[in-house]
Amino acid sequence: MKQTPRLDRVFHALAHPARRRIVQDLSRGDRAVMQLAQQFTMSQPAVTKHLNVLERAGIIVRRRQGRERRCRLRPHALRASAEWMRRCETFWNRRLDALETLLDTTAPEDR
Template structure:
């Protein structure tokens, strides 16, 4: 069960808590990238990019491989699947709550509609 993986989930959510790292993961979803390629869109140094990459590596979200002098990074989707599974519980919770709200609102609308459609009883006045 995912709940038993709380320390791993903590590191995954910590890593996902930074916009730069989330963008790096998005870029890696399209394919392998070098550290320089990951740093480029942010105008950050390779050292700063490397710190972000180390956080992502620590969470198990990416794997870095050294090819000569180039460090290549690749997305590791497993921890994201665990986070998705954990979030899925809350998605189901909120979907259920919203379904209940929707049916309550529909019932309220139907009640209001039927109240306005009831014919009103008119009092008959004197005939001429």
Template sequence: MVELEAPQLDAVFHALGDATRRRMLRDLTQGERSVGDLAQPFAMSLAAASKHVKVLERAGLLQRRVQGRTHLCRLDPGALATAHEWISFYERFWTSRLDVLEGLLRKEDAQKPSGDTHD
């Protein structure tokens, strides 16, 4: 299982816990965007958008570069991929548990008399 240090994992899930930041990340899948571009769908100030960008940046979900007075952001998918691996561990755990349950239910059904129609 991939182990992320708790602060990094916490930062990723904190960043993803906000709908505005998730939308910003989705917008960045289309390519590099300025902070102003990221703010536009929300009619928020550049200062408010910048706070969201900083959270995403600290979580390692985006990279920012300055070009003149413009701050340009681009998606950094590494942290998302690592978080996905962490989640996948639990997906595999629950899938295996459900497979065991299915096997038990099938075994129980097979042991029922064929004329039994009661549930």
């Protein structure tokens, strides 16, 4: 994934349980990297890599604060992906509605 568009990156970022857990944690407030890393068995560099993935997806930002780097969620970044899924369901429902209408109008006696 060299220069992948947002949707790719966001969905990919959310496809890993560790990253989802990070996101959920951040949805309750900002966290330093160590605070996040403590919850996992994996090494600190591994956590940093996950944070990089989330940052590239636009889901989080990191800013220095003293010697820590605090991570903050930008849930706005999830919007497009959520929209995509919603739209998909909408189409589907419209399809179901159409089917129902069809059944109602063309073959009521079959039901």
